[in-house]
Amino acid sequence: MVLRGLRKRRGPLEVLRGIDLDIPAGQTVALIGPSGSGKSTLLRLLMTLERPDAGSIEIGGVPMWTDPRTGRPAGAAHLHRVRGRIGMVFQHFNLFPHMTALRNVAEAPRHVLGLPRAEAEARAREYLAQVGLADKADAHPAGLSGGQRQRVAIARALAMRPDVMLFDEVTSALDPELVGGVLEILQELSASRAMTMLIVTHQMKFAERSADRTLFLDQGSIIEDAPSAELFRAPRTERARQFLQAVIDG
Numbered sequence: 198m199v200l201r202g203l204r205k206r207r208g209p210l211e212v213l214r215g216i217d218l219d220i221p222a223g224q225t226v227a228l229i230g231p232s233g234s235g236k237s238t239l240l241r242l243l244m245t246l247e248r249p250d251a252g253s254i255e256i257g258g259v260p261m262w263t264d265p266r267t268g269r270p271a272g273a274a275h276l277h278r279v280r281g282r283i284g285m286v287f288q289h290f291n292l293f294p295h296m297t298a299l300r301n302v303a304e305a306p307r308h309v310l311g312l313p314r315a316e317a318e319a320r321a322r323e324y325l326a327q328v329g330l331a332d333k334a335d336a337h338p339a340g341l342s343g344g345q346r347q348r349v350a351i352a353r354a355l356a357m358r359p360d361v362m363l364f365d366e367v368t369s370a371l372d373p374e375l376v377g378g379v380l381e382i383l384q385e386l387s388a389s390r391a392m393t394m395l396i397v398t399h400q401m402k403f404a405e406r407s408a409d410r411t412l413f414l415d416q417g418s419i420i421e422d423a424p425s426a427e428l429f430r431a432p433r434t435e436r437a438r439q440f441l442q443a444v445i446d447g
């Protein structure tokens with residue numbers, strides 16, 4: 198994933214002020230920073246939910262807002278293709294309540310990728326097993342804990358075999374005792390190097406232990422970008438030092 202000169206304005210406020218970033222395949226990157234620093238806005242741009250005012254985004258070698266075949270601004274078909282390369286998991290998991298866990302995960306492989314039902318379901322079982330829910334395939338969301346629902350949402354995103362996975366505060370809505378199970382799944386995914394991941398999180402211990410690299414965003418700029426162990430042990434900037442101190446004390 199390659200970002201160049203990404204800018205986004207909201208009214209009078211420049212929320213992202215020129216973001217340059219390369220995330221190589223298989224790397225797990227944590228994005229941290231104070232409230233209002235622009236983390237969610239950056240993720241929304243990467244999720245194609247909003248368009249940058251300037252700059253470019255490339256996912257899996259494909260430019261997001263330009264159709265490489267014509268060199269012209271991307272149309273709906275191109276954006277649809279790009280979106281298919283991106284897996285997204287949100288704070289609120291938005292599972293289909295009337296469908297079993299299995300069908301929630303199999304739905305997009307079946308109807309978006311057009312896989313035959315048996316194949317889509319086999320794939321769904323594979324990813325449910327990966328998130329530790331092989332035995333919950335037939336359960337409906339109402340019969341699952343919040344943590345289990347979030348794991349189904351992760352399986353659902355993985356089942357599309359995207360180039361990158363984006364996680365937006367996926368543990369923030371969970372009861373504290375359910376957070377660990379979800380972080381464990383992310384940790385396993387990270388350790389496997391099978392996926393490129395960008396994780397917005399308030400869980401500093403998790404970022405420190407599980408992300409290869411951590412970015413500190415402050416007022417719309419990445420002011421620190423270092424291997425996680427290094428950034429948490431010895432932040433270079435006073436802003437990051439203060440932030441980490443406040444989080445630890447809080």
Ligand SMILES: Nc1ncnc2c1ncn2[C@@H]1O[C@H](COP(=O)(O)OP(=O)(O)OP(=O)(O)O)[C@@H](O)[C@H]1O
Pocket residue numbers: 207208210212230231232233234235236237238239
């Ligand atoms: N829809 C919007 N309209 C106007 N301003 C917005 C909108 N969304 C966000 N902002 C502003 O943009 C800035 C960045 O917000 P953003 O949500 O990206 O920050 P964040 O780092 O994700 O914060 P948090 O950790 O609290 O979620 C903030 O000043 C915020 O008030």
